[in-house]
Amino acid sequence: MDPECAQLLPGLCAALADPGQPLADDTCLEKLLDWFKALTEAGSSLQLLQDSPCLVELLLQVPKTLGLSPRVLAFSLRLAGLLAAQEDCFQFLQQGELLPGLFGEAGPLGGAAWTAPTVRSGWIQGLRSLAQHPSALHFLADLGALDTVVSLQGDSSLFVASAAGQLLAHILGLSLRGQAEGHPGPQVCDWPASAQRIVGHIEESLCSPATPRVTQALNVLTTTFGHCHHPWTQVLWARLSPLVACLLEKDPVPAAHSLVDLLLSVARSPALELRPAAGWETVAQASGPAWIPAHAGPPASGAPERCRTGEGGLLGGRLKGAAGLAVRGPEQHFPGLPAGPEGDPAVADTLLSSRSACVGLLCQTLAHLELLQPLPQRPAPWPQAPLLGAAVTVLRFCNGSAVPASGSDVGGRLCAILASCVRVQRAALGFLGALSEDTGPPELVTQVFAVLLDYLQSPDSSPTVLKKAFQATLRWLLSASTRRGCCDLDPPTQLFLRELLPVLQRRLCSPCWEVRDSGLEFLTQVVGRWAGQAGFRHALLASEVPQLAQQLLQDPESYVRASAVTAVGQLSSRGLHASPAGPEHLGGPQKSLLPELLHVLAADSEGFPPQGMQVFTQWLRDGHAEVAEDTERFVARVLQAASRDLDWEVRAQGLELARVFLEQTLGQPGSRCPYAVAAPEAAAPGRVAQALRASCRVQLVEFAFRALFDYDRPVAQKSCDLLLFLRDQAAPWDSLQEAGGSPDVAVEAALQRWR
């Protein structure tokens, strides 16, 4: 800890322990905890306590002080937990009986302060931090904390309840941490008492008729299997899976969503992957078709298949099941995927009997597949082509263009269920986008682009669907160009882009602002990527898209205006902005873009996004014609407007622009290039003086100093960087040292510390 902080700390602690000192907000407490966390991670907590007795004093005093804010109480509990995470420090605190005072009966537990959810949450989080070593387990046992944690699972505050569940899972993991690696270990009856106690509680809860209790137990298990892959988890699952299977037999299945999460967590656990627990079979048997329609959980019925093909295959099978149902014989259509529910007509029948179940299942499957796609442990070989085919088919079912096999009742029903289903459309488009990471057979890729164009064109696509369609399109376009090894697009993709422009044009005129916004975002990204492509440039300039984008700078919706600023800036950077010579343009002669954007920045605090500042910075870097006319005036206006903007990112970007300006005036355009061979050197004195004068003229220094006191840390930090850079350039460190005793030294030190 630096001396200044050490100096300040006693005062701070005194202020915290004083109930008369109101706290404006608790973000400062969070920041303080962040700082302590960084300190304890970097060094010894014990040392910290010994160096700062005021902390111990604070922790001792807090539980005794009446009328203290619950936030300070919660802070103290969390701080104590943080410090006690190191065993020696824990012992130190234990000697002073400080921890029981905070976490035991003597503390807020059970007192009036306990009614505040913040305090209960602080208590749990404190214990969560503290429970890192065996001594902590004894402490918890002595305290009888487990009972409280168990009861807090049903807390009225969701945050507290969820944290209590996580703490239970953590304590279970901690108490079994010593178990031999690579071996399933002893049976549950030989586990430590605390672990047995938790398992017993979970077992009881799983058998409970009260659904909330079942949910709590399932959540603890999900957390456990999700975070801990030690061999003992196999023992635990072997013991509990029959109980879980019993849940599946109930009608209706209690806590279905939590159950599905648990089964997914189990399916993903590498510990269980190694040796599938015997419970799997039970689960698989128990998960007859009856529960699927009601609660739509993916892994259960396909669980045994997991051993064969992995989770991807399982989910893929399911997706195929839904997509390929009776389209034209699933195997023929999607070879390579394991059998899904369509293998069993009874399952398919029940599944299709409920629209919500079918839709829920499909959405969940698609979402899980989307998550699975980028994972390194995804199954190999990844069934890309069948999945691609299935995603396209699902999307076609959703927009009514898929024709089920004639006479197929199942296909017809699926068609009826999926027609215009926005949820499935969104999920399928998300998944389709994720599939762009791999390629597929050309004919399938053609189908992908065709179905994407259908969705982009269709007036029936809802704004959210459209946004997803734009995102998926962009990903597929990117993947198409990446695979060619350059940013060039192959002729079919170029053709697609040309077909897309009229659609985009229409979308930019949509009465629905979300649609206009998504259209602009897409435009920005497409232009950023392919502005160099002659074919694309030509098509874009021939269309009205640039003019429309510029017109949207006046949109009534601020989000759209903000996106328009970025899009227009991007177009202008790439020389694609609306041609001033547009004969039919209604708005009369074209105005220069720069004043328009500057006006938006100055006058419309909602309509100017941080990305807009990036555009300005880029313009300055690139020597954009309009900027080059009078750079200083441009910078001055931008900085002036940015300093007043409500968005901290805009202010931070303003500092970035200031830095570029400085570099340019100092004649060091390449100084920030990471590939620069030489270290940045101080500029020639003449240039420095010139640059400083220019900085003063554009009020750059003033802007930077004001930013130094910004409420938002990133802005202040950036300002520090900028000022240090300026100092380095103006007077190298050595010369300052030589001069000695300069009054600037203190400032310099302060700046360095800020950094």
Added chain:
Amino acid sequence: FFQYCLSGHPTLPCNVLKFKSTTIMLDCGLDMTSTLNFLPLPLVQSPRLSNLPGWSLKDGNVFLDKELKECSGHVFVDSVPEFCLPETELIDLSTVDVILISNYHCMMALPYITEHTGFTGTVYATEPTVQIGRLLMEELVNFIERVPKAQSASLWKNKDIQRLLPSPLKDAVEVSTWRRCYTMQEVNSALSKIQLVGYSQKIELFGAVQVTPLSSGYALGSSNWIIQSHYEKVSYVSGSSLLTTHPQPMDQASLKNSDVLVLTGLTQIPTANPDGMVGEFFSNLALTVRNGGNVLVPCYPSGVIYDLLECLYQYIDSAGLSSIPFYFISPVANSSLEFSQIFAEWLCHNKQTKVYLPEPPFPHAELIQTNKLKHYPSIHGDFSNDFRQPCVVFTGHPSLRFGDVVHFMELWGKSSLNTVIFTEPDFSYLEALAPYQPLAMKCIYCPIDTRLNFIQVSKLLKEVQPLHVVCPEQYTQPPPAQAHRMDLMIDCQPPPMSYRRAEVLALPFKRRYEKIEIMPELADSLVPMEIKPGISLATVSAVLHTKDNKHVLQPPPRPVQPTGGKKRKRVTDDIPDCKVLKPLLSGSIPVEQFVQTLEKEQHGFSDIKVEDTAKGHIVLLQEAETLIQIEEDSTHIICDNDEMLRVRLRDLVLKFLQKF
């Protein structure tokens, strides 16, 4: 209970319901798609249309060339457009007691029915329906009458000739019954037969049936109807909408507990979502105008146009369209815009509250005030002075066969800068455009049909749970062009009963009860006897008096004391004989107890056998050679000429039964 189906058009229905002793016509829609077979009526002489070549048969025979003209491979009748009327032969329409109108689009055939069939009944409709219906009829008559056409083609209608014609003329149905448009005089006469009603108002028809209009949410004053007697209920759903547009929301709750729900007037474009279409409409409108092109919107003078103008009001500035003039041209444009503002009680809640502010419920008032929207009765007169391009024109008729729209099609059709945007779903846009081909202007099809779609219908049926659904056959199978879309049909249990034009459908009613009122003095004389807890019975002797389909039990006249007078009783004074009534019996005979009693000393039967039969028991008194058949609703004593024994046994049986 019968339904006579006079129209095959699912959204322009005309059905006659024989319900109890009444004959009720439900809507009288006019199928105007027949006009698509005719050449457009240009307001200004069109050299292109007047110079079209006559059509000749394959063998070169040209006898039809005066009646039929060829244009871009299509053949059109060169005559005054004619309409396909509802079936008039299926039932004698003079017997129709009342006509119930559900919305202004479904009353366009009214003058044909009320003026030419001997109809003498009453027509019921809400006020906005009548007023806007009048505007639609007035516009139609005006469009057709202002372009008088000397020629009236009839040769082509000859069945033998029609066979030789190309499609679609060849396939046109019932061409012999097609009629020219009615006159304004007929319109006025027809409308004078209408009696105005309000939502939820109960109207008694001859005491037998009560009819009630309910808000249907589709258009100003649009209604569904409940037709009910005391024990039967028919709901007639026609043109309803669950979307939040300008009319009052649909009343669904009152449709519950129907025996039969007649379902017509669903959306004609089930795959198009109205919101998406409105978006498409404005995107295309903006793009065209930005390019310096004009936009033509063929439309009716009321209905969706109000919503479009409202959206326009919100969109106009953001899309940079403030300087673009919007024209609404119709002989009834002014009335339509003004009427919409005065029917506050028929509007949705939001619009109703505006009236109390006070503000006009529709923002088109402001568009007119700020001169952004201008309306004219026709292209002649003021319009030609004010006309500025590029502009947006809303005008009729959506069939593109008559009205000012014909002029704009001719004027703007040659430039690809212009766009025609179809928003009305009643006509196939390709067929509507056929006589204007080849066409350079862009054509956009954005049908906005706010009526119920199949998903909404399915929810509605689940909600109101009618015992039976009756609907046009088109709704029982997916549309022919999308045969795989099983979601585009009505799916309910039991499956709906479908009908087609000129079909008579027996409605699945089981009449089980009739309500009979009982006079207070008679009720007072009743002595109920509780036979089961909560169930009491009483015998009643009364005279059933039936008049105007109402049944009343009146006290019987007192028996006339024999006067012993000299006058002979006249036949007219004859009154029903009031015999001494036998008591009524109830309950069941406990066989075991009965047998035990028989065996007791005072009766002294021995040798009794009891046999169980399917319907009850047979008690056999072997010695006395007597059978007692005990069944649920009868007991027979069969014995050989021993009346004494029979009476004894009868009395014993009676002891076990309750009497009152």
